[in-house]
Amino acid sequence: GAGVSQTPSNKVTEKGKYVELRCDPISGHTALYWYRQSLGQGPEFLIYFQGTGAADDSGLPNDRFFAVRPEGSVSTLKIQRTERGDSAVYLCASSNTTLGSPLHFGNGTRLTVT
């Protein structure tokens, strides 16, 4: 079946610009996660959605980062006034809500801020 889909796969933007990254989770998965992976590092948690609401946004680094999931399916991660330090691969994952269910990851969006 279809996995987690992320678009675009690559995004190059100039410092100071606004970007949106999209995630289409596995159908029926109510839990959705955003992670950020910098070069040589493991994925770092950003935000978790249960349905339409952000149940845990403790990983967002600052108020330039925001994410939405208005209909409980597709999610968009939004970054304002991008900085070169935002360059990373942004990963989306989804899962069902059973405790301990594994996360299913997309291939990520590689963001480069020049």
Next chain:
Amino acid sequence: AQSVTQPDIHITVSEGASLELRCNYSYGATPYLFWYVQSPGQGLQLLLKYFSGDTLVQGIKGFEAEFKRSQSSFNLRKPSVHWSDAAEYFCAVGGGATNKLIFGTGTLLAVQP
């Protein structure tokens, strides 16, 4: 604080040799433990998971891992490595209401012919 340590940043093994990748965790409650593999340009793929019960778990591609509570470890093993196993391997711990995972920094595996 919750954390995962993968002490080996880079490991090289010969094809056909055995493999063990180390993982230690710190978690306040009963942990759920996972190993993921990431090939270049690919997303993270789940290799195996431990929730409870038998402490030796089997995964895909011939991998297994053993949970040792006394050592807070969850090491990944494979008896005979194939060239296609070259990738980066991540250990992760999760649990709690959100199921969110905390990842280690990864171990990059190279396989020599």
